[in-house]
Amino acid sequence: MATKQAHPDSNLFPHATGSAKPIVDSHQAEQPLKLYSGWFCPFVQRVWSVLEEKKIPYQYIEVNPYHKPDSLLKLNPRGLVPTLQYDNKPLYESTVICEFLDEAYPDHGPRLMPEGAFEKARVRIWIDFCTSRIIPSWHRFLQFQPMEDKEGLEEARKEFLGKMKEFAAEMDEEGPFFSGKEPSLIDFVVAPWIMRLWVFDHYKGGLGIPDDDAAWDRFRKYQKALAERPSIGDTLSEREKYLSIYQRYADNTAQSELAKATRTGRGVP
Numbered sequence: 001m002a003t004k005q006a007h008p009d010s011n012l013f014p015h016a017t018g019s020a021k022p023i024v025d026s027h028q029a030e031q032p033l034k035l036y037s038g039w040f041c042p043f044v045q046r047v048w049s050v051l052e053e054k055k056i057p058y059q060y061i062e063v064n065p066y067h068k069p070d071s072l073l074k075l076n077p078r079g080l081v082p083t084l085q086y087d088n089k090p091l092y093e094s095t096v097i098c099e100f101l102d103e104a105y106p107d108h109g110p111r112l113m114p115e116g117a118f119e120k121a122r123v124r125i126w127i128d129f130c131t132s133r134i135i136p137s138w139h140r141f142l143q144f145q146p147m148e149d150k151e152g153l154e155e156a157r158k159e160f161l162g163k164m165k166e167f168a169a170e171m172d173e174e175g176p177f178f179s180g181k182e183p184s185l186i187d188f189v190v191a192p193w194i195m196r197l198w199v200f201d202h203y204k205g206g207l208g209i210p211d212d213d214a215a216w217d218r219f220r221k222y223q224k225a226l227a228e229r230p231s232i233g234d235t236l237s238e239r240e241k242y243l244s245i246y247q248r249y250a251d252n253t254a255q256s257e258l259a260k261a262t263r264t265g266r267g268v269p
């Protein structure tokens with residue numbers, strides 16, 4: 001039997017309560033497909049935006065993964081969000097769920113994975129790049145405390161921009177999405193972090209993206225296309241709400257708590 005203990009991050013997420021109001025009210029009605037969710041979680045937003053994009057009927061269930069309710073632990077013993085309940089069975093890991101939804105609901109909305117084996121493999125390469133390169137460097141940069149180490153902050157900024165530029169250089173020339181005119185799975189997997197880049201203006205003095213560079217021009221076009229996609233816009237919260245979560249990056253004490261959490265591999269938004 002699972003023992004209930006206060007999660008070490010629970011006090012860092014004052015708004016991540018089980019009673020938090022989901023952003024999309026229309027999805028609270030009972031449905032066989034259930035998304036166990038946390039509004040603040042970018043991994044959740046991956047799945048949530050795919051459900052919206054494909055117009056798959058689902059029930060949105062807001063839980064606090066830092067005070068894991070039994071309903072969540074029963075489905076997923078690690079108690080992470082997103083967790084999907086499908087046909088009374090659990091699925092987890094955001095990229096796996098996204099791919100599953102695209103395959104399991106072929107008649108809902110656009111197909112987000114291309115047809116050919118090679119094209120599919122290429123999509124997976126860039127999804128992996130997002131998870132294994134972009135997200136860690138995003139966090140390293142955001143967590144850096146400029147007061148402690150200005151050179152380190154600059155290095156972290158350069159490293160993050162390097163990864164983003166590598167990603168931008170792989171985009172279809174015209175776009176506006178990664179692979180062309182229409183969005184594909186890569187876009188929904190990376191969008192939550194791209195849509196939150198404004199936090200760097202707030203806490204780290206900006207990203208310092210150059211104006212006169214073709215790859216970055218392409219990136220800006222990409223950013224605009226993601227922001228204008230209703231499935232992505234509708235699954236984002238107001239900036240003030242995110243600030244209550246990201247505030248800890250501005251604070252040295254909380255930062256060391258967060259660094260600990262990150263080292264142990266526990267998920268943080």
Ligand SMILES: N[C@@H](CCC(=O)N[C@@H](CS)C(=O)NCC(=O)O)C(=O)O
Pocket residue numbers: 007038040041042043044065066078079080081082092093094095266267268269
């Ligand atoms: N690899 C997972 C990461 C999910 C994740 O880390 N979710 C965080 C919230 S953003 C969580 O549930 N954390 C609770 C915990 O660490 O116990 C995925 O892609 O779904």
